[in-house]
Amino acid sequence: MLDIPLWKRVLILGVVVIGLIWAMPNMFYGRVEAHNDAVAAAEKAGFATEEQEAAIDLWPDWLPSGLVNLGLDLRGGAHLLAEVHVEDVYKSRMDSLWPELRRALAEEREVIGAVRRVEGPEDQLHVEIENPDQMARAVEIARGLASPIVTLSGAGQSDLDITASGNTLIVQLSDAEKAATDTRTIQQSLEIVRRRVDEVGTREPTIQRQGSDRILIQVPGIGSAAELKELIGTTAQLTFNPVIGRGTDPDARAGIGNIVLPSQNEEGVYYTVEEAPVVTGEELTDASPSFDQNGQPAVDFRFNPSGARKFGAYTAENIGQPFAIVLDNEVISAPVIRDAITTGSGQISGSMDVAESTQLAVLLRAGALPAELTFLEERTIGPELGQDSIDAGKLASIVAIVGVVAYVVASYGIFGVFASVAVIMNVVLLLALMSAIGATLTLPGIAGIVLTVGTAVDANVIIFERIREELRKGKRVVSAVDTGFREAMSAIIDANVTTFIAGLVMFFLGSGPVKGFAVTLTIGLATSVFTAIYFTRLLIVVWLERRRPKELVL
């Protein structure tokens, strides 16, 4: 037990050294952050300005540059929790289905008689027909408009639920389609929000789906939540423009009324397009992944009536010509028109796989927010308050460490020194791990670190107290230390596992401060077990080997 093999010693010291190296960038937070930001900006732009070069030089490339992410409460920024009104989409789907259904029913006017839309719930389409006895035929026609669902869970089901009640035909989205629509709506909202937030170009924002219909948006460095709301409220530009030419020169002469736009997924390709769009994204009602007549992945899209009219007229005149789908000044696709598209819906096909078609559908829909957002929670933390908290937290942590070290050394002498080195190492490892996995440090997180410092000593205290007992029984030093470590093991493990359970629960159920605290607490537990058991033992063993003490005062 007390002769630790060489490879183990190397391994333990290796972990410690790696920990020190990984944690180091946090000592030079400002410089490393400037370096990282400049690198990211330069990569995005493809070149570096002089200022960025200078910032990049602040930190050598070969050193690790991972930093502990500072939470909004420490850095300042805005936090929003938005609810997506997914039901909005059901209504617009029904509204856009009505003209289509009316046309289909009108073709059999002799049989069915006159039809008209009547009041119904927002997410349903209620249609009255003149000859109720022909309801079966009407239902059949309506069924003709339904299409099978493409998603995995809903495969084999139809997207429309059609029922009849008296002389009223009721059409609504099937449950499977509703679920698929919800997912699409959230995905699309996320994509749009992300695009809009990225516009401001602040540091790594957090944009996540939360629960079934919520989006969490956290943007460090932004002035206020109100500003962020405004930003999200603006519409991303989706347009359909006629293509004039395609080339590789970004500075090509475009001619009056034309502009040169880069292609989104083809490197170095630029399109010259007419500046005035044929149709804009506001007129697009839906886009979804599908398959074309050859079974190749494609994207179906649908315009509202005015968009459909304009698009129909344009496509009729330009068969064989390409048109560009432009999103935020980038050409995301430039398909060739094969047929006049007069129905208001069309299909984009070409060389793409299913993942790409799904992505394109998302991008197409990314024009306008598909559903209304309401903001359930918003928080703005000013940068001054954040800086105050960092300063206070730093000071408190240092005082805490000094206090604990003084107390432990006074209690256990040289062993106290070992325990203190282990505790400081524990904080280093904690920071290193957090930097490596990009975890976020919050104000409660700092409290978590301080608590870890307090309790990390616990494992050592358990061990030392055991050694004391063994010494009191008159055992020799080496055997007392050996027994002390062995006997303390089960208590340390039990104690840590129970706290770990509490930490995990906090992490998975908690949000905000609870989660921030749980992150440091659980990581701190893992590192403290390592430092208390392996690192302290190594220090003590080396000390015993060097000094070979006949007696030990503990």
Next chain:
Amino acid sequence: MAFRLKLVPDETNINFFRWQRYTFGLSAVLMVISVILLLTMGLNFGIDFRGGTTIRTESSTAFDVADYRAALTEVEGIGDVSITEVFDPTYGEDRHVAQVRIGATDDTEAMTPEQIDAVEAALTEIDPNVKFVAVESVGPKVSSELIKTAVYAILAASAGILLYIWLRFEWQFAVGGVVAIIHDVLLTMGIFSALQMRFDLSTIAALLTILGYSINDTVVVFDRLRENLVRYKTMPLIEVMNLTVNETLSRTLMTALTTAIALLALFILGGDVIRGFVFAMLWGVVVGTYSSIYVAKNIVLWLGVKRDWSKPDPDKLPDQFTEAP
């Protein structure tokens, strides 16, 4: 002879259970008082759990809370307002901080930007130097969900811990441990109610930590108890317990003190934003240490525990052996 700081002499022989009736009685009384406090005075829920808006203002000039309140009564369409001045020993002369809390009016959403603008404008009018360093707004829809998840978190953590102790020890220990947790959580909520301290999401984090700390402490003592139960098979349970507490007393106090030192540093120097949170944890260290000695073990003492681990329980012998010819 080297100097050693020792809080507890090497050999102690304190009879902890001499006062068990009083200590346990005291715990019971305190728990009842906490429940009564929670039912009558309730908790001073922060916006996390009640919905509403808090605005933290900071100004270089001194202000009067009454002026702030007067200015805000002019603002239309906002809920009830409460204003507190924040004091912190680390603040300089020219730092005046206030916390303005505005009740929720809408039943789902956070405050509108217009309302916040109006509030900020009203305050800027009476004090041009005022800065709004933090604005937080939580809609009632979310806040009620936050309460629910907070309660779930505490229950789930307790259940997980209960299960683990049950698997590692005996069910009596698990019951003892969980009663100790309930004791600690109740007493902490009780003091929050008595002092009407703000109870929000970070308080829940503190409660969960107390839970973890307390059980940590309890488990270490249980671990030694289990060991002693095997070692001293014939000693009466109460004496084994006494011995165990004496043996672990030094460690218990040492750990409690190091944690307390670290937390005290944070309490005094960590700034007013987390003071409530740290207070809860400090309180938890005290209560948790107490409960692992006087509550958890008393429960185990009451329930009794199987003593002889070397022989299988005769009642539980498998049938094929007892009925074998």
